[in-house]
Amino acid sequence: MSIPATSPFGRRRFLAASAGAALAATALPGCASSVDSGSGGSGSGKTTLTIMSVANEWDAKTIKVAEKALGMNISLITTDTTKLNAMLAAKNPPDVVRGLGATETPYFAARGLMTDLDPYFAKSTALKPADLDPVNDVWRYDGKKQGAGPRYGMAKDFSQDSMFWYRTDLLDAANLDHPSATEPLSMDEWLDFGERLVKRKLGKVKVYGLNATGMGVFPQLMGMTASAGGSLFADDLATVDFSSPEALKALQWYLDYAKADIGPNVINVNPDGWDGPTYMANRMAMSCEGYWFSGQISTDAKVAEVSRFAPAPQLGSNRISPCFGATGFWIPRDAKNKDAAWKFFEWYFGGQPAQDRASSGWGIPSLKSLRSKMPQTNAFQKQAFQVQQQELDYFKVLSFTPYAQQAALEGVLNKVLPGAVRSKTAAGKVADTLNTGMNALLAQGKELVQ
Template identity: 25%
Template sequence: MRRRRFLSGALGASALTALGATGCGNMQSADPNTITFMFRGSTEERDVFSRAVKLFEERYDTTVNIISTSADQYATKLQTAILGGRTPDVFYFDAGRATAYMVNGVLADITPYVESTDLPVDDIWQAGLDLYTFDGDQRGSGPIYGMPKDLGPFSFGFNKSLFDEMGVEHPDPDVPLTWDEYLSRCQQLTGDRDGDGKVDTWGASINVGAEIHAFLWSNGADWLNEDLTQVTVDTPEFAEALQFIVDLREVHEVTPSINDTEGLDGYQRWLRGQIGFFPVAPWDLTLYRTLDFDFDLCPYPVGATGKPATFIGSLGIGVSANSTKKDMAAELAMFLACDPEAQEIIVGEGQTIPNTQTHAREWVKDTSTEPQNKQEYIDIVEDYGRFVQDMLTYTPEWLHAFHTNLQPVLEGRRDVVEYLAETQQSMQGFLDAGNEQFRIDQEANS
């Protein structure tokens, strides 16, 4: 009962009521040579991974029933399947839910299959492998409960064409800009390019939910303490980072105003070539390579530490603990994560960086496709990238609470320090509740 209560809590009672009437059908085949794979993504990503699965079927003489959904539908459909005891043999899962899935018996321990495979699992980025291990108390060691579908270094990019047109010096690919230098570049890039008297280019457009990590970490701040028990947003270093982001729009006016984003948001303006600096994550490359301007990568600007920082995302590929074909299911998970031919398909279409180190060393040498500075992605994985801590805690709601009432702060209508002091208490409550639920579920499943 505790296991079901925890999993259902992720959706809420009203969602469960609605979902109970629809169901997901049978997600495991009775055919011994057929396994089911459930995953998510854009139309392009689903096409790419379907091609990789086809290669698996041919090599292993196995049939894979594919269930693919858009990203916004996936979590609900997966939870419905889990709650109904119809978990697919192989499935994507969010790293932030991994510990709960491990503790509550949703994911199979695939260590024996990893140890006996001929696939180059040992060549996968160690950070990706460690993320899906769990020793019963914490992540990062112990049995393996999943393969990394990818490591997604959230890099910073710039519009080379706009820089050249505005006569602005390109950022150094190896030496990060300070916040002051970054602001200066943004000011030079903000202007009226078509001469109609209205600003139509901006230095940057900040997505706070995604980019705040880079600013706070480089300034010496963090979300939680080292053992993940205390929320630490109420510090001067954190306040300084958040205030810098707010001031980019409200004081310096180098990002689109609220009125400017009513018709076109920052992302859409970047696609139109109107933004100087903008994130360029690996999953963006398929689209970004079709744009009418040249772009490249650079480190994020740095705060007081003088060291760049950004986050690394990841999805896991797991095997259902109740699958009757765990051997073949584990083989598919490993195949998608590291088989050289499968990786050529996935990486070649601009969906991820290489999941294996050997492939990555060759990939960064290719300057025929953008970005030319692919080394930046590898630097993030090997050097200055981090996992956001909601990927490691039992539940991610504590971080969601930070953004609940953030908008007045971003608009300069509420004091940053005051907000952080207040929201720290709310976030701590969610973190404590998640840690207590972890303890309860450990005891119930021990």
């Protein structure tokens, strides 16, 4: 799935490594020492590593730092789903591909397109399996479910994406108590907060009370269904069932949220494209963005002073706080420079770049040993860190389907939900329509995999 530049992950900057990166790279062990020298392509005799990633994380300066540290040339291809699929089909893929582990791993792994990285992890002292945060399990797939089996990639950092930020100044102005830092709100309580915080002028929303779907509607429906004790996907991941009591409850909640028009939704999208500009401009009271958003908030001391972090709201009694991103990299099965790609892994995920990211506040480190580097200088950072540390206990892998990509499932939602919201169609009827549309897609995908 391509990631638009306006999305939250399009804003998560890869921080250019300091001059010490080159020194750190020289200490990389294991497979890093046996880089093949083929496919140089530049006349320099050096390996050329082809990386598919978002352009705003790889400016010219960043590429030069990486090339110096790794001792190889880097060729950047901007993330493009169509181009990636064509390259994979032609068996001439990039050496390293940026992706979302939580929603993409089963899709590519089930098609035999990813390299099993377990042999590399087994030899590495830079990236030890025991040091990997449990979130990296979303990059595992055993052929039947996510979270087990071989490791096919690694997260560069992550967030638990149903948590939310709120502005104390807007809550205080509305005479509302601040949410607990330890006990999650119920989804109904959260909706009530949003309805009390929204501000309108001449019938149009001027200040959003709440954005409830930071990583997309489908993942949030998955999370809500899980917290209610159910699963949106069947056990074999080949069908969805929005008609189950738990999924229907989640769907009803989203329909109520959209009808209330208190935040960005399938009918009225945020013209800013994402929450960053809106929240920072005092036009959004609560934002469903994970810990990574602290990096954005930290850019303005006045906004940081009135911002607080809160646990993920729950639809039921099965407390869960999932990750729907775990953005990182994977190595295609047909990549030409796998050892060079692994050297990149060790440097990028375990070297200076990883340390820089950990201290930036733009995500939780993927290595447990780097958590102590998370920023804890001021009151804003300390509060966010404490809330996040407590929330880690409630992470759970929610297995995504191998038979369709998130963009396709979101497409069905975007086709069905706007009309349903406008016409106030009953949730049960909406569920039937969603089941029909999504299950047809999943059936087609299953035929291609088998």
